[in-house]
Amino acid sequence: MLNILLLVAAYLFMEFVAWSNHKYVMHGFLWVWHKDHHIIDQKKARLEDLEFSGFEKNDLFFLVYAIPAIILIICGLAFSIFSMVYIGAGITLYGFTYFMIHDVMIHRRLNLPFLWNHQNRFFRSVVRAHLAHHRPKNKKDFDNFGLLVFPKRYFKE
Numbered sequence: 001m002l003n004i005l006l007l008v009a010a011y012l013f014m015e016f017v018a019w020s021n022h023k024y025v026m027h028g029f030l031w032v033w034h035k036d037h038h039i040i041d042q043k044k045a046r047l048e049d050l051e052f053s054g055f056e057k058n059d060l061f062f063l064v065y066a067i068p069a070i071i072l073i074i075c076g077l078a079f080s081i082f083s084m085v086y087i088g089a090g091i092t093l094y095g096f097t098y099f100m101i102h103d104v105m106i107h108r109r110l111n112l113p114f115l116w117n118h119q120n121r122f123f124r125s126v127v128r129a130h131l132a133h134h135r136p137k138n139k140k141d142f143d144n145f146g147l148l149v150f151p152k153r154y155f156k157e
């Protein structure tokens with residue numbers, strides 16, 4: 001039971017990590033890694049135009065997160081400290097969610113059309129909130145750095 005809580009906590013914590021990393025690191029001193037993810041914004045003028053565009057330097061951030069998760073899982077298994085395995089699994093699950101939502105659902109980098117068109121109101125709001133960061137109408141839109149947690153004004157259809 002404690003382990004499941006640790007997994008959920010690690011998952012939720014990763015949204016905080018993703019938000020703070022995006023705000024302070026990616027748009028800070030590691031802008032060189034994140035830049036190409038925004039440079040292609042021009043191409044994303046219309047949602048229909050979004051296509052798989054190969055790899056971005058921005059993808060390096062997946063490695064940055066995968067490495068601690070892998071180390072936690074391997075060490076946890078090696079030393080039978082299973083709480084480490086669950087924390088590693090929480091980080092991995094978040095990474096998977098982030099990839100499916102951010103890279104497949106929003107940016108359509110994989111050809112999985114059934115994930116592009118969604119009836120779910122929450123997912124539609126997630127897409128709207130993230131695209132506001134890419135194509136901001138004002139500073140408040142641009143300042144939306146989270147993925148799953150965002151201001152409730154984006155729920156408005």
Ligand SMILES: [Zn+2]
Pocket residue numbers: 022026027034038133
């Ligand atoms: Zn950004």
Ligand SMILES: [Zn+2]
Pocket residue numbers: 037102107130134
């Ligand atoms: Zn994006």
